[in-house]
Amino acid sequence: xxxxxxxxxxxxxxxxxxxxxxxxxxxxxxxxxxxxxxxxxxxxxxxxxxxxxxxxxxxxxxxxxxxxxxxxxxxxxxxxxxxxxxxxxxxxxxxxxxxxxxxxxxxxxxxxxxxxxxxxxxxxxxxxxxxxxxxxxxxxxxxxxxxxxxxxxxxxxxxxxxxxxxxxxxxxxxxxxxxxxxxxxxxxxxxxxxxxxxxxxxxxxxxxxxxxxxxxxxxxxxxxxxxxxxxxxxxxxxxxxxxxxxxxxxxxxxxxxxxxxxxxxxxxxxxxxxxxxxxxxxxxxxxxxxxxxxxxxxxxxxxxxxxxxxxxxxxxxxxxxxxxxxxxxxx
Numbered sequence: 001x002x003x004x005x006x007x008x009x010x011x012x013x014x015x016x017x018x019x020x021x022x023x024x025x026x027x028x029x030x031x032x033x034x035x036x037x038x039x040x041x042x043x044x045x046x047x048x049x050x051x052x053x054x055x056x057x058x059x060x061x062x063x064x065x066x067x068x069x070x071x072x073x074x075x076x077x078x079x080x081x082x083x084x085x086x087x088x089x090x091x092x093x094x095x096x097x098x099x100x101x102x103x104x105x106x107x108x109x110x111x112x113x114x115x116x117x118x119x120x121x122x123x124x125x126x127x128x129x130x131x132x133x134x135x136x137x138x139x140x141x142x143x144x145x146x147x148x149x150x151x152x153x154x155x156x157x158x159x160x161x162x163x164x165x166x167x168x169x170x171x172x173x174x175x176x177x178x179x180x181x182x183x184x185x186x187x188x189x190x191x192x193x194x195x196x197x198x199x200x201x202x203x204x205x206x207x208x209x210x211x212x213x214x215x216x217x218x219x220x221x222x223x224x225x226x227x228x229x230x231x232x233x234x235x236x237x238x239x240x241x242x243x244x245x246x247x248x249x250x251x252x253x254x255x256x257x258x259x260x261x262x263x264x265x266x267x268x269x270x271x272x273x274x275x276x277x278x279x280x281x282x283x284x285x286x287x288x289x290x291x292x293x294x295x296x297x298x299x300x301x302x303x304x305x306x307x308x309x310x311x312x313x314x315x316x317x318x319x320x321x322x323x324x325x326x327x328x329x330x331x
Contacts, residue, residue, distance in 0.1 A: 028329050031058040031065035031077035034230070038262035038280045041293055042137075042313060043078035045115055049107045051330045061260070063232020066091045069316060075323060076101070077316045080261075080280065081234040082141075082173040082309045083126045088316060092129050097319040100127070101326055102135045111137050116282040120312055138312040140185030140281040141235070143242075143305040145192050146269045149224070150276065150305075151215035155194025157250050158276070159306050163202075165245045171238045176309035179204070184307040185281030189288055192303040211303030224254045227268060227277035229261035235278045238308070263293055270299040280311050 030047070033039025040059065047055070058065065058074055066087055068074035079085065092098035100122065103111075108119045120138035124130050143162065145155055159182075166177035179202055190211035199206050226243050229235030236258055243254040254276070259265055265277030266287045283293060290298030317323050 029056045034260035036260040036264035061230025100134045101315040141308040141311045142185040147301040148214045151217040152194040155192040159195035159198045169241045173309040189304040224275040226256045227259045227265035
């Protein structure tokens, strides 16, 4: 009798374990980005728009997430980067079956209304593995400055160098560093007076608020930090090249730092621990207005330096997952 009861307990424990495993296996494993990142915020808005609640979140930058997708340990990864994304091309070169998931018209409309992102079509020829255009959303990547450490003259130099020495940037998104694009994403964000002076000298009409600086040029430090993003995304390599041209053409030294990207960069500038940072323009607006992820935490010392490139939300999976649309995951 004792043996029978023991076997019953073992069997029941096994069944419980099996059902728990199956339940876990049914939930999609989704890399939604680091906690302090715009990728994390936007991916959750997209999942909410589809009504997707049952999933296993992975808080990884795209470098680590791409490895997990390649190894089959993550089903879907969200990434915000320029098109084409070199890390996405590398992932496809390794696996041969990468797929980008598009967004529905209804979800795009919801996100345009609530998030500040706009509808965007990833063209078929952006990646060799695409069969057609992919509907998604996009925003602008911008460079922002700490008003307490970047004085007017230095801000002028940084804005000027980003435009006039852009040809020295070898990254594909360096082509977006043009005078024509320079004010994309500036609306509603106080502009650094040094950047404003440069753009107006070039004939651009600069509208909106002007940042107030505390930075004293007579007390300018020599070493500055530039907050970028994860190594698997666009921010880190592109930011590194921008830092290099600043170092080459100014008397200051800029070091690009790997971070969780937009939200972390803005929050770190607010704490006075970063001098320049890359950000999507949407969270930067939230930061200066004290809304969204920065509700009740308005950032007073951040300003717009210049546009960098269009930031495109790309939802990466593999054909082997059998996932053809995010709506497949809604229950």
